[in-house]
Amino acid sequence: MTATTQAGAGRTGALTAAVWSALGTVRDPELDEPLTELGFVERLEVSATGRAVVRLRLPTYFCAPNFAxxxxxxxxxxxxxxxGVTELDVALQDHFAAEAINTGVAARAGFVASFEGEAVDELDSLRADFVRxxxxxGTDRVCRAMLAAGTEATRLPALTLGDAPEGEDRERLRARRRELGLPAGDGDPLLVDPRTGDPVASENLTRYLGFARLTRTSQEANSGVCRGMLRARYPHPHSQHEEGRP
Structure with missing residues (x-):
């Protein structure tokens, strides 16, 4: 391999890694997990000219088309x-609405135009609901760690986000709050209403923590189901995620 060829291969490899990293920022809206970790990226190819080919897959043929x-x-x-990406071909495979979704996304047509006569509005409100x-x-994950470490539950409404343990869970929660325009600084309340950003009052603490726990449990259960169904549907690992690439 010549030096020129090696340099070209290096650039392609770096670009492939950058594209994979970008795909890692894309989340399943319901599960709040990256597509790359869920195994939803079936294939990624990047050419020396910067053309990227991405193929996505989902656990079932009938996964909700709005989520997809x-x-x-x-x-x-x-x-x-x-x-460095000069051209992109991204498509969903093995899904009943794949043609409409792929055509609509490629044309930047939006959900309503892609499902003309079937969809009545765009998906901004749905996305916001899932971020809430x-x-x-995320609040339940952070609070569970604090309670396990000895923090009294009654103290939680008086604590700030900066009082939560440093780590991935806190920063993930901070990021989701920012997506909604909610207060997300270290000095902001630990417990806020995701609809309004208002601090959670002590008299509402039990209900709030209960709903947070239920939401987290449901999310994790759905994640387990989806992962299991994906493995059942595609029993022979061949995605780049499963093979540890790119």
């Missing part, structure tokens, strides 16, 4: 923004 549309559209946006659920689930 969000993931394909988000993947398109994320990869398009990667410097992610805030509840």
């Amino acid at each position: 549309f969000l993931m394909v559209a988000d993947a398109y946006d994320a990869v398009t923004a990667v410097p 659920k992610a805030v509840y689930a």
Whole structure:
């Protein structure tokens, strides 16, 4: 291999890694987990000229088309923004609405136009609903760690986000709050209403923590079901995620 060839291979490899990283920012809206970790990226190829080919797959043929549309559209946006990508071909496979979704995303048509006569509005409100659920689930993860470490539950309404233990769970919660425009600084309340951003009052603490726990449990249970169904549907690992690439 010549030095020129090696350099070209190095650039392609770096670009492939950058595209994979970008796909890692795309989440299943219901599960709040990256497509790359869920195994939903079946194939990624990047050419020396910067053409990226992405193939996505889901656990069932009948996964909700609105969820699927969000993931394909988000993947398109994320990869398009990667410097060095000159052309993009992203598509969902093995899904009953794949043709409508793929055509609509490629044309940047939006959900309503992609499902003309079937969809009545775009998906912004749906996305926000799932991010609010992610805030509840994330709050439960953070609070569970604090309670296990000895923090009294009655103290939680008086604590700030900065009082939570440093780590992935806190920063994930901070990021979801920011997506909704909620207060997310270290000095902001630990417990906030995801709909309004208002602090949670002490008299509402039990109900709030109960709903947060239920949301987190449901989210994790759905994640387990989806992973199991994906393995059953595609029993022979061949995705780049499963093989430890890119």
